Amino acid sequence: MTSKTEVLGDIGGRGLHWDGQPPVPTEEQANSFGNNSSGNQLKLSIGCEDDEESLSEDELRERYRAWTLSQVRPAPPPVQQEQAQEIRVFQAEDEEFLPMPSSLPEDFGNELSQLLRDNRPLFQTLHDDHIAEEVWQRKPPKILNKYLFGDVIGEGSYAKVKEVVQEDTLMRCAVKIYKDRRIKKIPNGPENVNSEKEIMRKVNHPHCIKMFEFFRLEEKTKQYMVLEFCVASLQEIVDTWEHKRFTPDWAHYFFRQLIAGIEYLHALSIVHKDIKPANLLVSPEGRLKISDFGVAEQMPLYQNDDTCTNVQGTPKFQPPEIVGGHNPTYKGFAVDLWASGVTLYNLLSGEYPFEGDVIMKLFENICWQPLEMPKTIELEEESQNLLTGLLEKDPMERLKMDQVKHHPWFAKAPIEEKFDWEKFVAAKGGNSSRQALSVFPSLAQLYNDQELESLDGDEGGSGDNDLQNPLAPQEEAPTASRQDQQRPNLVDSPPQSEHSASAFYRGYTLNLKWLCLNICSSLWLMMNKSDNFTYLLFTKFYDCIFFQYGLSIS
Amino acid sequence: MPLPIFGKSHKSPADVVKNLKEALVQIEKGDKKSDKAIEEVNKWLQTVKGIIYGQEGQEPNSEQVAQLAQETYNANVLPMLIKNLAKLEFESKKDVAQIFNNLLRRQIGTRSPTVEYLCARPEILITLVKGYEMPEIAVTCGSMLRECIRHDHLAKVLLHHESFYHFFTYVEVSSFDIASDAFSTFKDLITKHKTICAEFLDTNYDKFFGEYQKLLNSENYVTRRQSLKLLGELLLDRHNFNVMTRYISNPDNLKLMMNLLREKSKSIQFEAFHVFKVFVANPNKPRPIADILLRNRERLVDFLSNFHNDRTEDEQFNDEKAYLIKQIQEMRA
Known part of the structure; x- marks a missing residue:
């Protein structure tokens, strides 16, 4: 148990420790989910652990809708606790609609005005499902x-x-x-x-x-x-920092990773050709990932050098031998190193080494303007030296991969801190869209509703429930996509005659899945983290439960 | 001055290292006091760890760590620890590895003092390699070796020492965990630092691949499969361009791959395919290679057409297979 907790704390990287019990339900709890009253079921349906003992169905609906809406509403500042809270209890009375950011879907305005129509209080319990259904129909979960x-x-x-x-x-x-x-x-x-x-x-x-x-x-x-999955690009991140530049330590941290990635690509004879901060993504663990291989070139295995002919990429990051246009071919590896030099220049200073109002002017500057160090910041001598080597106009004289790796600035010890997303999220106005799982509303729709249905089934409700999904998009249902649109099912549907039991069974297994999702996401929010590992860990956990209880039911 | 609550922490790093060394000297003597000394070592290693990693809940004190490192070098404790590793308690062995690896990672500016220290004393590295011969410390030595290999200077020392060739026997020892540990160390050595490795393979081509061929023909399934996979990676790495051209010009290598293509194990067949393709796709096949392929043209086409047809999901494989078949069909004598 301890080791597990340690591992988790470590992923969190923020010193989160649970003393003793990780938030995993005991066997008893897990057992009670399936065969207990609706109170327990509802408890499951909300993102995190609930304090209230039981909830009415209306309350459930309310939360449910709150969830859907909370996704389009600008979120409050990303203090972890608050995020968790947001899922747990939506405080309807306290909420106001803030001015909408431009990125909202077009139909949001319509939805909003429909919601406000008749002076209906926004988040009061609705006794018909009219509005909620409308929202659902417009955005059915897509699988x-x-x-x-x-x-x-x-x-x-x-x-x-x-x-x-x-x-x-x-x-x-x-x-x-x-x-x-x-x-x-x-x-x-x-x-x-x-x-x-x-x-x-x-x-x-x-x-x-x-x-x-x-x-x-x-x-x-x-x-x-x-x-x-990655959280943001280096460009987006650096834009949120003061003067749009990293501290030398962080620039060094990312640059080292960039060079490691480029070295690997070059070993595979791949020239990326479009290295720039916007194409360098950062994973939830704070690891740099080179992305966008749209213009990358794979050189033939039997070609002894790195000669390329095809010119593509972003002008500001291209070296003189390309923009000069005099050479029919060029050395691919040197191009990536130049671009990594421009990237480093930009990360360290927030400026670009060569600029131009029009593209011809830019090209001219790249080719002829002597390299000048940034004006807005005094760089360390060693990093200046490295930049000079990388931004050498003659590709033959430019630093080679090996020289970069042995450059004193490169070789110094990397920063030991862990990359902290908080600053970024705060700078984004607390918009947590990149942190919270954006599929959550869909999940809520899929699984919450399922539970209600299966309860109906249990009470001897209409037989159609099990076969037809009222929420499934009915307007477009060609056979192929219908298959796709169905809800994720853990088990093959049992025969119809056992309908009532099967509804129960399905509800039950889904409960477990849902429970695990809840744990995942609440954990996630608690740790302010969103890494695949946590995810996988809990998938494993979920598999255990499913295996144990899924079998025992039949 | 308030007294520290825990007795251990008031010892200065110099004292700790001195005590550790005294205990180690006892062990080396090997008389009846050595049992006691082993316990002593265990205790002092824990103290060292406490300094390096910080006591419970406390950050390590960087000044103390620096002092400790300096004392360790001055007293030459590291070689003694490694030389006597097999005699230490189980926990102590792990502590030694942890301390060693931590010291290796220490950097002051661009300098890595421990790396410099080891560069000047390559015999320590060689002792570590020899550790693979003692089952009780093999894996511990392996973890220290791999930490060393992260530094190109040390990797170079290891590559160019004759003991490097011992790895060809270590990867085949009967104990599976030791063999696979040795293999991953071996792999790190010949892939981690591209330029150094390429240079090494190029200059020592005959000797290296002479030995390597034995791995490919090994009786041991795991060795065969792992080495085949690694071979594929080596040949496809651009840094090893010269090695690749040399390798694919030798008809014996082609014959070996064609035999491996017909192995019982599907996985080995599949790995062999990825080396075989490099021979066939070569636009400038040397005469002897082309001759072999031509002689077997019909049979190869037949064979490849039925080769792993159940891999329908793997688009890349199917594309490559189709390409090879086309290449072979279009060959002219």
Whole structure:
């Protein structure tokens, strides 16, 4: 037990310790979930541990709706306790709608005005489900290929990125969604997506983003690339720091990881070609991950050098040999090192080594303007020296990977602190969207409702409940996608004749799953953490319970 | 001055190291007092750990740690600890590894004092390698070795010492955990520092691959499989370009891979495929290689067409397989 607690505390990295009991239910508690009164069931349905002994169904609805709404409402500052509280008890009376950020969905205004219509008090118990159902119908939980979809967390010229949770493993991932129509409009679009996929399949390194799966859904005419989940890009993070720059220690910390990642890629004969802070993501553990291999090039295995011809990337980060346009070919590895130099320059100072109002001016400066050290900050001599070496205009004279790794500034001991997300989240106005699980509202819909239904079933309610999901999107139901839209089920549906028992059974198993999700997410919020490991740990835990009790029921 | 509550902590680092050393000298003498000394060592190691990692709930005092490190170097305690490792208690062995690894990670600016210390005394590293011959300390020595290998200077020392070739026997010892520990150390040695490793493999190509071939032909399934996988990684690493071209020009290597493709074990077949493909996809196949492939053209195409057809999920594998089949079919004599 102690060792487990230690491990968890360690992941948290913030010295969170539970004394003694980890928040895992005892056997007895777990047992009581299935075969007990609705009081217990409801207890499960809310994010964290509840103090109240029992809750009425109305109260449940209220919380439920609060959950859905709380996702679009700007969240309060991310003090952990408060976040946890937000899930636990939604204090309807105290809540006000703050001015909406521009990123809200378009239809939010409509929803809001409907909510406010008739001067209906906002969060009072509603005796008909009218409004709640409307919200549900508009955004039914989306499950594709075993991934439950959450919010959009990023968008690029090629694809949209959404947060997802894998249904079986409960692993939190990001999925990059390529729309066929959009890709076709981009010159070289389909080829680039393809080469990105090929490269991602090979890459497996702690400082490169990992692809778990790539699939295509014909009926959607979209392709999906499932990736490791990351919290933010280095660009987003550095923008929240004072003067938009890191302290030298943190710049050093990230730069070392960047170089480790680039070295790995180069060993695999991959030239990234688009190294820049916006393409460097940071995982929940504070680890840098090189991402976006859209323009990366895999050089042939039997080619002895790193000569490339294809020019793509971001002008501000390109070296003279590319922007000068005089050379038909160039050395790929040197290009990535130049770009990492520009990145380091930017991280250390918040400035760029070369700028220009128009692109031709920028190119001219990159080629001819002598390198000047940042004006707004005096850099350490050693880091200046490294920058000079990396931003050497002649690619042959530029520092090589090995020289970078032996550079005194690079070789010094890295900072020992753990990367702390709090500052970032605070700077983002406390918007916790990147911290809390954005699939949560969907989960709430899926599992909460299931419990109610299965209770109905138990009381000898209508037989349809078990077969038809009233919340499932009925408007578009081609056979293929219907399968996709079904709720995640842990067990194959038992025969209809045993309907009542099966409803109970299903409700029961789902309860357990739901319970674990609750533990995961509350843990998560407590630790202000969102790493896959915690997730996996609890999946394991959940498997244990399921195995034990799932079998004993039948 | 308030007295510390716990007796241990008032000893200065110099005293602790001195006491530790005295106890170690006792053990080396090996007389009847040595039992007592072993306990002493155990005690002092705990104190050292307390200084390095901090007492309960307290951060370590960096000044004390620096002093302790300095004393350790001055008194040459590290080589004694490692030399007598097998005689120490179980817990003490683990403590030694922990202390050693911690000291190795210490950095002052760009300097790593322990690395410098070890560079000047390579015999310590060699003693660690020899540790694989003693089952009771093999894994402990392994963890210390891998910590050393993280530093390129030390990795270089280890690579270029003749004891490096002992690893080829260590990875095949009968005890599974020792063998696999040795293999991961071996792997770190030849992959961690790309330029150093590439240079080493290039200059010692014949000797190294002469030995390596034995691993690929080993009786031991695990050795065969692990070494095959590592071979694939080595050849596909760009730093080893020269090694790769040399390896794929040798018809004996091709024959070996073709035999491994027909192994009973599916996993070995699969790993062999990933080396075999490097021979076939080469646009400039040397004559002897091309001859072998040509001679077996029909059979290879047949074989590959039915090779691991159940791997429908693995797109990359299927693409590569199709590519190889096409390459072989299109070969002209």
